[in-house]
Amino acid sequence: MQPRKTDLARDALQAHRAPLDMRQRRLLILCDGQRDLSQLTAMIGPEASAMVIQLIQAGYLMSTAPPEPMPAPVPVAPTAAGPAPASAAPVTERRRSLVAARIYLLGILELQRHPQAAALLHTLQQARSDEQVVAALGSALDALPALTSAGYCERVRQRLFEVLPETHLPQLEQAGAVAG
Structure with a gap:
């Protein structure tokens, strides 16, 4: 799937008044019809596919193919030593600086x-x-x-x-x- 901006998305990006957060705006800018979902995921992060689906449903993006289903999370079995330490950071945590x-x-x-x-x-x-x-x-x-x-x-x-x-x-x- 190679999502593309709709006219609503172009207007929202120009007006700066749409109810979009910065991550959604970044994703809209990157959705030029040339990048597929895997490339967008590499640029935005693992939440990109969910955001694409939300933006398609809201009318900001369109695609020639149906949105791919989100992969189910893989459960992690606890080790014999006990549960994972609380200090382990989740994979989807954004970089902070x-x-x-x-x-x-x-x-x-x-x-x-x-x-x-x-x-x-x-x-x-x-x-x-x-x-x-x-x-x-x-x-x-x-x-x-x-x-x-x-x-x-x-x-x-x-x-x-x-x-x-x-x-x-x-x-x-x-x-x-x-x-x-």
Whole structure:
């Protein structure tokens, strides 16, 4: 199957207002009718086939072939030594990086046309240690609700928390929380 964008998908990508998360947007961009499902899975990850099916059902993608069924998960038998250690990471866990979080928020701050955003951008650029970067990320998240809409701020916060290493999440849990 080689999924292709529909007109709805093209409009959604141009308007930036569709209810799509960043992973769905990335997948839509990659679905050009030239890549098959295995290539998309290699680029996006194991959840690509499920996302393709969702986007086909939502009308964002079309395919000349029916969607392939998702493979059933293979159960893992416990070893004689007992169950697997809790520290074993699941296969589908995304890569997390403080650098990726920093670059993402730098881009968001560059888009804001406000002197406070420019100051926060400068602070984040100058941060060198992990602690300084996390503090600058927190300051930016705290300031964003005053600079942009609540919905946009919440999407930025969610995306940032997707890429931020889990060890830094507790430090930023309350930062940028949008009052509902």
